[in-house]
Amino acid sequence: MAYKQIVYQRAKEELERRRKKAESENDARRLKVISICPEISRVEGEIASYGLDAVKALAMGGDAEKYIRELSLKSLAAQSRKKQLLRENGFDENYLDIKYTCLRCKDTGSQGGYFCDCQKKEVINQAKLLLGETAPVKSCTFEKFSLSYYPDVVDPVLGISQREHMASILNFCKDYAQNFTRKAQGLVMYGGTGLGKTHLSLAIANVVIEHGYGVYYGSIQNIMEALEKEHFGRKLVSDESEKEAITSADLLIIDDLGVEFITQFTTAALHDIINTRLLRNLPTIISTNLEMDEIYEKYTQRIASRLFGSSLPLAFCGKDIRQIK
Numbered sequence: 001m002a003y004k005q006i007v008y009q010r011a012k013e014e015l016e017r018r019r020k021k022a023e024s025e026n027d028a029r030r031l032k033v034i035s036i037c038p039e040i041s042r043v044e045g046e047i048a049s050y051g052l053d054a055v056k057a058l059a060m061g062g063d064a065e066k067y068i069r070e071l072s073l074k075s076l077a078a079q080s081r082k083k084q085l086l087r088e089n090g091f092d093e094n095y096l097d098i099k100y101t102c103l104r105c106k107d108t109g110s111q112g113g114y115f116c117d118c119q120k121k122e123v124i125n126q127a128k129l130l131l132g133e134t135a136p137v138k139s140c141t142f143e144k145f146s147l148s149y150y151p152d153v154v155d156p157v158l159g160i161s162q163r164e165h166m167a168s169i170l171n172f173c174k175d176y177a178q179n180f181t182r183k184a185q186g187l188v189m190y191g192g193t194g195l196g197k198t199h200l201s202l203a204i205a206n207v208v209i210e211h212g213y214g215v216y217y218g219s220i221q222n223i224m225e226a227l228e229k230e231h232f233g234r235k236l237v238s239d240e241s242e243k244e245a246i247t248s249a250d251l252l253i254i255d256d257l258g259v260e261f262i263t264q265f266t267t268a269a270l271h272d273i274i275n276t277r278l279l280r281n282l283p284t285i286i287s288t289n290l291e292m293d294e295i296y297e298k299y300t301q302r303i304a305s306r307l308f309g310s311s312l313p314l315a316f317c318g319k320d321i322r323q324i325k
Contacts, residue, residue: 003127003214004245010130011122012109019100019107026098033096037089040096043082050075120212127209135217135255140202142174150318162317166196169314173200177207182250182282188307189287190295191316194323197287201253204285208251216249220260220270227269247276257288258298267300274306284311 034041054071057064083093098106102118105111109119131137147170150163158165176184189197205215218226226242246252252273260266277284288295292313296304 003123004130004216007123007126007130007214010126011119014122014126015107015109015119022098022100022107026096030096033086033089033091037085040082040085043078043085046078047075047082050078124209124212127214128206131205131209131215131217134222135198135202135205137202137206140199141206142170142177142200142203145170145196145199145203149321149324155317158317165317169316170200172314173204177204180204180208180211180213180251180283182213184251184283186284186307186311187286188311188313189285189316190290190292190313192318193289194321195316195318196321197316198255201255201285201287205251205253213250215251215253216246217253217255218246219255220257223254223273224260224266224269228265231265231269246273247280248282250282252277252282252284254284254286257286258290258295262298267303271300271303271306274303278306278310286311 050071054068054075057067057071082096086093086095100106102116105116105118107118109116109122128137147163147167150161150166152161152163154160155162155165176187187201189201191197202217205217209215223246227246230242254273274284286307290298292308295307299307
């Protein structure tokens, strides 16, 4: 998984928040119980002392094993007494157990030196939340992609209806997302505005993230602004490298290629991104309103040939869905 560091940090903070919340709520329950039945505090003291004595006994040698068994029996008896007192005072016998969200790792995120499943799930959740800060991922799913906006009459150029053509692209994108790996082929989604390119690229992102892969999404303008800011030293040194995040993401999605202001810097940066990811064998999805010949005309031969030489072109057709809506 190649997520941005902020994703891991946010996941860690969320697990810590859960753990502290569970322990704080347990402290409140304990105060309530002790105010009604002070004897429980004494019994808890006994349980704690038996545990401490067992640890000390490990260094005794000789009859330590027998002594530890005796302490264990006393501890079990005290725990049984604690549960009895809780029941007698109207509480569930497990009322004072800390209610961690994950009982396996107790909301630490680690189990046996490895990531607990709960942390893996939270990393995925935080990755989706981070993506949602810059893109409408919740509304851009395969289920919400409607083919009804595309004409259902035979297109003389396509030989089939635009709806059939877009249905084949939709099904292709579904398969692409379900079978995604870091060695997947790149895609270039091209065609006019409002045809669903951004929607389907983000629908792919939704599924890919759920499968545990890191996705970096950005419009070409935002990506170039971030790289320019980093290149010319207008960011904190402690900040994560934007360039490294872009070039190492499991999947990079560049939206709206062609709307950026072309400069020597943007041309060089775009070539660097594409070339670096090709060398790392990592897939990139690019959406653009430009036609293929316009891409060759607007960008250098080096960029265009790398784009189409390593990516599968998907031609979107139809009328601007935003205008139809």
